[in-house]
Amino acid sequence: MAELKQKRTLEEVKALSREEAVEIIRHAGIIGAGGGGFPTYIKYKDPQPHLIVNATESEPGYQADKLIHKEYLNEFLQLYEGLKAIFGFEQVSMCAHEKDREWFADYQEHAEGGLYEMRYVPNRYSLGEEKMLIHHATDTEVPWRVETSDGERRPGMPLDAGIIVNNSETLLNVYRALFLGRPVTTKFLQVYGEETDLKVYEVPLGASVTEVLRFAGIDVENSGHLSVLDGGPYLHDMSIEELGTGHDAYVRGTSNALLLIRKGATAYKEYVDIETDPPEEDIVLLLGLLPEGVDLPLGGRYLKPATPLVSVGDEVPYEQKIGEPRGEGFSVGVWASVGGTVTSIERGIVAIGGGAVPMEDAAAEAEAEAKRQKAVAKARVLG
Amino acid sequence: MTYVITEACIKAGMCANACPVDCIYDAGDHFIINPAECIDCSFCDPVCPVDAIYPDFQLPEEMEHYKTKAYEFDFSGMEPGFG
Numbered sequence: 088m089a090e091l092k093q094k095r096t097l098e099e100v101k102a103l104s105r106e107e108a109v110e111i112i113r114h115a116g117i118i119g120a121g122g123g124g125f126p127t128y129i130k131y132k133d134p135q136p137h138l139i140v141n142a143t144e145s146e147p148g149y150q151a152d153k154l155i156h157k158e159y160l161n162e163f164l165q166l167y168e169g170l171k172a173i174f175g176f177e178q179v180s181m182c183a184h185e186k187d188r189e190w191f192a193d194y195q196e197h198a199e200g201g202l203y204e205m206r207y208v209p210n211r212y213s214l215g216e217e218k219m220l221i222h223h224a225t226d227t228e229v230p231w232r233v234e235t236s237d238g239e240r241r242p243g244m245p246l247d248a249g250i251i252v253n254n255s256e257t258l259l260n261v262y263r264a265l266f267l268g269r270p271v272t273t274k275f276l277q278v279y280g281e282e283t284d285l286k287v288y289e290v291p292l293g294a295s296v297t298e299v300l301r302f303a304g305i306d307v308e309n310s311g312h313l314s315v316l317d318g319g320p321y322l323h324d325m326s327i328e329e330l331g332t333g334h335d336a337y338v339r340g341t342s343n344a345l346l347l348i349r350k351g352a353t354a355y356k357e358y359v360d361i362e363t364d365p366p367e368e369d370i371v372l373l374l375g376l377l378p379e380g381v382d383l384p385l386g387g388r389y390l391k392p393a394t395p396l397v398s399v400g401d402e403v404p405y406e407q408k409i410g411e412p413r414g415e416g417f418s419v420g421v422w423a424s425v426g427g428t429v430t431s432i433e434r435g436i437v438a439i440g441g442g443a444v445p446m447e448d449a450a451a452e453a454e455a456e457a458k459r460q461k462a463v464a465k466a467r468v469l470g
Numbered sequence: 471m472t473y474v475i476t477e478a479c480i481k482a483g484m485c486a487n488a489c490p491v492d493c494i495y496d497a498g499d500h501f502i503i504n505p506a507e508c509i510d511c512s513f514c515d516p517v518c519p520v521d522a523i524y525p526d527f528q529l530p531e532e533m534e535h536y537k538t539k540a541y542e543f544d545f546s547g548m549e550p551g552f553g
Binding site: 211216218219222228231232240242321322355 | 471490491492509510511512515516521524525527528
């Protein structure tokens, strides 16, 4: 079986079997980075004729995915070629908002070679949702309900229309796994909202939210009038209700933004018209720049916890595998996002370097994220 | 575009809990989505225990009047959810 931690040329990637590529994606720990958190390898176990790249990050003010596409153009072009060869996609469509036509001009130019096509969709919030995106971007409809073999009905999914939808960052992670042999150890996210211009960071998974905010120039200790949302004005979890009180949270595999709002404000009413500009410094990598440790959940939304491969007291280098995916259920690999000493393994969370936040906070956050699955996020996996 | 709640609604309230923008109201016999507030996120649809919610572009013809009702409904002064 092909190993994850191995660089590959385009020709070597194209020579991978579907099973090998799926295993690499699974072991690399790739989940839907757009917020859904659904394990990506599951989608590729049942490849479809049409791949849609969802580059329509829809939350008001978001810029990160556009920056990813700007910085990694050649990587995406190689990835599309590799994925077409491995999984037999007949069609690859990149979907972007109408307002971003100019931003994607380079992609439009390269699309003329026929490797993929650009499709522009209305500047609506809902286009981040997969079924709505498909409705606007293709001539196909995802069926409203589908009869299952046991006579039950379930909501239709993109695969029922012959389509796989992946978000931009998710696909960059697939590129890194297949071509560079690198697992997922970071999350791209934007910091924006009150008292700050938008900044986009690539942050070690499990890092302290407070540390990220400090790096962004927020005076955390004197900002008790602010709350921090993990997400945008519409879809989010409360990350830190009151800054400067000592409560903290960690960066999740599904964290797309840290939005600073006035404490007590209703984000979807008061911040929906927020306007941002892409940052001058583009994406800033925070690896090695945050002093605290990290908290890394072995499982998560939809995911059975991986089997820990480390013990308390072990020294782990950056990108060492610390969790082996289970053979049953949805499960992906977990990798050290910083180097350091494993200081605890409790409640399914591995803390390295003392952890990012107190274990109570970390456990509460993991639990909150899992609960969210039952209500809101359910629609994402189905869609 | 909007999502539309139809006659099968039993007012279980799960849609209102799932809605991130609080655009689902109690209209008496059934719940109703305010088209002016709906962001088409679809979160209400799969949590409905009786499959009463459709995106308007997939609404069965015989249920079109629920969409008309939603567009004509007077939501002024109402609180979302069970009110």
